[in-house]
Amino acid sequence: MKTRLELSSSISTISMSEIEEQTNNKISSRRNSIFNPDYCKELYAISNNNITDEPCVDDVQLFPKNHSLASLNEKPPKDKWKALLIILLIQGLATTLPWNMFINAQSYFQDYKLMTTSNSTDMERHYQSSFMSYVTICSMIPSVLLSAINVFITKSKMASPMRMIVAKLVIIILLSVTIALAAINTSEYVVTFFIVTMVIIVFTNGASAIYSNSLFGICSILPSRFITTVIYGTNSAGVLTSISSIISIAISPNAKTSALFYFSSAIFIVIIALITNTIFQRLPLYVHCTNNIKSKPDKPEKQSPRPQFWKIFKKIWSVCFNIWLTFTITIVNFPNVVSQVKRKTIPIDDSYWTPVFCFLNFNVFNLMGSLPVHWTVWPGPKRMWIVVLIRTLILGPFFILNNYLPDERVMPAYLANDYGFIFAVSILGFTNAYLMNCYFIYTPSLLDEDDVGVGGMIVNIFLFLGILSGGLIAFVTHPLVKYSW
Structure with a gap:
């Protein structure tokens, strides 16, 4: 003082x-x-x-x-015409669009490209039944590794916008390859197609991780409404792809046509994000915030040009733990388990059950979960773990006790109820987004001003670690329900 x-x-x-x-x-x-x-x-x-x-x-x-x-x-310049907000919304949308495209194209991969027959090998059947788990693992391992590398090679107080440009170019190229594969008949090369697809997923999500990590690092130096806008954009990607899936089913049930539509839409959005990337760097409010960080002199104990990662982490470790556990529980259930819960009584065509009550339901409430933080942020960072623990104990086991894999399970489905399932999916999506917003809002309050950029990237690493942990645990859910307890 x-x-x-x-x-x-x-x-x-x-x-x-x-x-x-x-x-x-x-x-x-x-x-x-x-x-x-x-x-x-x-x-x-x-x-x-x-x-x-x-x-x-x-x-x-x-x-x-x-x-x-x-x-x-110093009076910060106004965000004229809300240009920075709109551009960051687009940037957030583009970060998770590739991931959402792959998981929403589940029918294309499992029922079309990896379709099994009586002549299929055990390996082909395994790849087909466990496809979503492999997608999660191949997405999150490179995401965690490259996010960590992106943080530790950062020598300044802020993330590099140039890395976002390179990452988006890589994403566009790989999605173009995916579209080309959709047009090729790969029925005789199922295992080869599976391996090539996993390689594409690895590099696409690795590039997305660098993109997302850098974006959250940049937004951490801006007022909190910009962070929530980016998260709103990331959650909007799921709604966009879910609606696209339902429309494509209604217009053309052909899985190949749906896939071409999915991935072409993704490329279009990423190209827009690429164009606007250089625009937002020139907007007065962004320039003002970056100049404030660059011009601020280092404290005597911070004369090193590199950020002090361990000291930063010690200040935000509780936020990192909570975001890890939150996303672990989310990804254990969505999309791997939730997408394989079958209806019992609701009168709807089976082809619409999963797209509507699984993907669209989750993504809409995931989007809605970003709204309450505009009015309130509760509870505080010291008590957030209580909410996270309650969420874990209730939603963690709920979905495997529902009508999950009814034709294969031996474990009784104690909670098999369509309306209970729909409500639980809504709560899973809503709490996932709300808690995520809280974490990114709390992080700057726990750090010195010149550490918030690196702090935002560290929190983002634990987000990916949570998704990776959830994907690994999801491998256990299938054999778990086949065991008689």
């Missing part, structure tokens, strides 16, 4: 009326900002000639630590 003399000097050019006006502006915009509310205390203390070290918020600080009082003189 600054001494009274230093504080008095720093505001010597500001009249008390200006201080009051600027303070009121800060308080009124608190919902959409991440500035340190300790300013309220400092200004109050100045006006009462009483400097104190006590914080004005006991639980959650909505802004990074150590934000200087002098920044009250």
Whole structure:
């Protein structure tokens, strides 16, 4: 905390009326900002000639630590026409679109390209039945590794936008190869097609990981509404692909046509994201935020040009653990288990049951889960683990006790109810998105201002670790229900 003399000097050019006006502006915009509310205390203390070290918020600080009082003189430029918000929404959409395309094209892969016959080998049957689990593993191993590499090769306080451009070019090329494979008859080369597809998934999701990791690192230096916008974009990708799947079934049930539609749409969105990548770097608000970070001098203990990763991690380890467990439980169940739960009583064609009540249901509520953080963020980071634990204990075992693999299971389906299943999928999607938003909003409040970029990338690594853990555990669910308990 600054001494009274230093504080008095720093505001010597500001009249008390200006201080009051600027303070009121800060308080009124608190919902959409991440500035340190300790300013309220400092200004109050100045006006009462009483400097104190006590914080004005006991639980959650909505802004990074150590934000200087002098920044009250700097008025950030407005986001004209909401250009930065719109572009970051598109960027978020493009980060998860490839992943959503692969999991929503489940019918294309399992029922068309990997379709088994009486002459199929045991290996081909295994690849066909466990395809979604392999997709998850091949997606998340490179995602975790490349996200970690992307963080540790970062030598500055911010992520590199150039890495996002390279990653998007790789994604476009690989999705083009996937479209070419859809047009080729691979019925005689099922195992070869499976291996090639997994290789494409590895490199596509590795590039997506670098893209996503860099994007969250960049957004961590912006006000919190931009982080939630990116997450809103990532969740919108699932809704877009689910609707595309349902429309393609209604128009043409041909799996090949659906796949061409899926992957062409993905390429189109990624190209738009590529074009807008260089635009947002020139917008005044983004330039203002990056200049603030670059111009801020290092503290004496931070003279090293590289970020101090371990010290940053120790400040946010609880957030990292919670996001890991949240996504582990989500991916254990979705899409591997949820997509193989069959209806019992609801009168709907089987071809629409999974696309509507599994994928669309989850993705719509996953999108809706991003909305409440605009009004409230609850609970605080110190008590978030309680919510995560309750979610784990309830939703963790629920879906394998539902009507999952009814033709193969030996374990009784104690919770087999269509309406209970639909409600649980909705809760799974809603809580996944809401908690994810909370984690990325809390992270800047736990770090010094010049560490938030690297901190955002570290949290994103644990997000991918959670998805990887969930994919690995999902391999156990199939044999688990075949065992008589």
